Amino acid sequence: MKTIHDIQLFLEKLDVQPADSLEDQDLDFKEWNIRSMNDSVALVIEMAVCMANGGGGTVIFGVNDKKIGEDQAIKGVPPDVDINLLKKTVYDSTDPGLTGKWQKPGF
Numbered sequence: 001m002k003t004i005h006d007i008q009l010f011l012e013k014l015d016v017q018p019a020d021s022l023e024d025q026d027l028d029f030k031e032w033n034i035r036s037m038n039d040s041v042a043l044v045i046e047m048a049v050c051m052a053n054g055g056g057g058t059v060i061f062g063v064n065d066k067k068i069g070e071d072q073a074i075k076g077v078p079p080d081v082d083i084n085l086l087k088k089t090v091y092d093s094t095d096p097g098l099t100g101k102w103q104k105p106g107f
Contacts, residue, residue: 001101002027002058010060014073019065026057029065032077040081041089048090048098 002010010022019029030047033039044061051057067073083102091097 001056014070018068019063019073025054028059029063030061031064032062044086045090045093052098
């Protein structure tokens, strides 16, 4: 799992390269679909399963992985997204129930 420091270093690189060039087996960037909460939650569940099947990893939501430049790439996650509800939804939607370390922005 990537540390907060690792993630900060990756995000700084977005000024010169797209996020998808930084991705690897245990790091993925995903854009949050602000038009559909259901689609975004489904993506969170899908990524939790993918990372669990791959032995763990880090997914950073709110990043367009094709854009260059922090201001273009980092779109964020709406502030009203309830991280505790997401954790519960992932747990309830997987068998066995998946848990993990969740970090809100502002690290």
